[in-house]
Amino acid sequence: MKKRLVSITLATTMLLSLTACGSGNSGGAAGTAAPAAPETTAAGSGAGSEAGSEAAAEGAEDYKGTVMLYSSTDEGVIIALKEAFETKYPNVTLDYYAATSGKCVTKLATEFQSGTVACDLAWLADPSAMITLKDDGNLLAYKSPYAEGIDGKFKDADGYYSGARLLLMGVTFSTTTCSDEEAPTNYDGFLGESFKDQIVMTDPTGSGSTKALVYALTNNSNYGWEYFEKLKEQGVELQSSSGSTNNGIASGAYKLGFGVDYNTKNLMAEGSPLGWHDTKDIVAVPCPIGIPKGAPHEELAQLLYDFILDPEGGQAILTQYNITPIVDGVALPEGMMKASEIASLALPIDWVDLAAVSNELLDRFDAIFKN
Template identity: 40%
Template sequence: MGKFVKAALVLSLLASAMTGSFTQTAAAAEEKQYVMLYSSLKDSQLAAIREGFMKKHPNVTMDYYTAGTGNVMTKLATEHQSGGIAADIIWVGDPTNYLTFKEQDLLMPYDSPAAADIPDKFKDADRLYMSARLIMLGFVYNTNLVKEDQIPKTWEDLLKPEFKDYLSMTDPTTSGTTLFTVAGLVQSPKYGWEYLEKLKANGLKLENGSSAVVNKAAAGEYKVSIGVDYIARTVMAQGATVGFAYPEADIPIIESPIAIIKNTKNPEAAKKLYDYIISVEGQSVLLEEFTMPINPDMKLENAIDVKVAEARMLPVDPAALVRDKLDMLQKFDAIFK
């Protein structure tokens, strides 16, 4: 074999080895992708999301931090003041927080292709965030302590003597969904602060955590709790002695948005998780966890139709809530604490 042919063969082998090396290096880099989600969803929901996401994207490691919206916001504020937010994606229950994020220029615009069929009303105009699920609140009642003809149908029913000292609600300083509900009641001329004062007079107690009010109603500590629909459905499916009723009017409906942090160190992995959550696959995981998906073509069994619920919705002025939040919480604490 001539020297030229030998040299060409060696170069060919080196090129092949280098190509293989580059391929392995690229694969290794892909395997090292990572994404962190901060959320107020239940641990079981996030664990199911992570399982489905990492099955679809085995080269991406997903981690999450879960707590009530108030605690998530405190963690974000602390990290922001310290020079860097560790989260890549935020997914909490109070949509007004995203107005604040937007004002603070904390979010990265992203128009997910997975959201092409989602109505624009669920998306920020600048595509800095979009709703990823719908949460509704209603009345969680103990089926052993509340007879069928006693099941509350209206907010005024909670003021009845038979429920005195056996009522509960999550503390709105820790729960974004309850905060939104309280804001709707306070802003409504039908209820206002007078209604909340009457709830206090009828013995309503506060709990720390949206699951606590449901679990304690199931245990018989409360006859009725103002609670989240999907949490009630979860324990009902497990055989707990609770039922759930939507108010005949003024249903609290909360859009729970997702957003990518502007200074994320993992933008590609963050986009993949964002896409997955909005996709039919991700929304199907929410359905299995008894959660209302944002996709209007996907229906949750035994849940109220979204259009019917919207016609009975408790209105909330988000801008007013952002403006008045601190004053509102201070007044709330003065009544209940």
């Protein structure tokens, strides 16, 4: 155990510039984004003032001010989004707070309690947290025209939030300790004898995507809680973030882990010794956007909401980072499925139920892995 922790520490040092809560660069596009810190508050740079004014759509100059985004999305994606948004709307500055979904929710909760909301738009890791905000009366309804192109499984029927990108869970493995042939292509393969004490998983307490995975598998007759009890017997270890999980696998301390598609693929594009397998049982997580009640710049929040869902705006940017757009109509890289296709194939997740049983789910998970 001590040797494994030393390996992870060394790997974290080497890979810190590659990952914050995933990857800070474009997967397959020329150039890289600035390295991401675990959580950051950034002021706008006024990108593309003269060129942006010339290229901006008619009427774009009429929008003025600053819009604040809280997001668990990879910071490289946010920076690219910021640059494109400020180019289209040259008189609007996009500021952002980048942190884990849990930290974004905690920051929002503090603001709601004090009555001084600074966030105009929240972009979280999974719908369950957004559903809780809705149920507590802390979201404003807004139905973007672009949301019409999103499958009903990935948005709120009442218009309080909408998925804005899709994450797919799967198998991340070390190419130095695990061959492509050995690495499993479905979740039951994690129980193989050769993976004893060689598996890592992000703690679902701090990871919305992993929490969704636990819910999907425990509510599936092929897995259930018995599957996670067997994982415990396999010696599965927990990490606090997907970045730490990737670092542990890349260092060779673990053969494989439960990964997030774009995180792994972006690191692979940068030369990290990682491999990726999609799974037969698809777990898809729509990462939603919503406008907090009390948002100081509601009109600009709606403007940013629309831009993120625009197939020619934010959705097109996502593919450069190996992220699946949630709106069909975007040109996709080879091998990437459309969101509508994923919706028809993915394991069912009742997000309303997940929000209701979230604490119970995490308590039961903790009882298996932390006692």
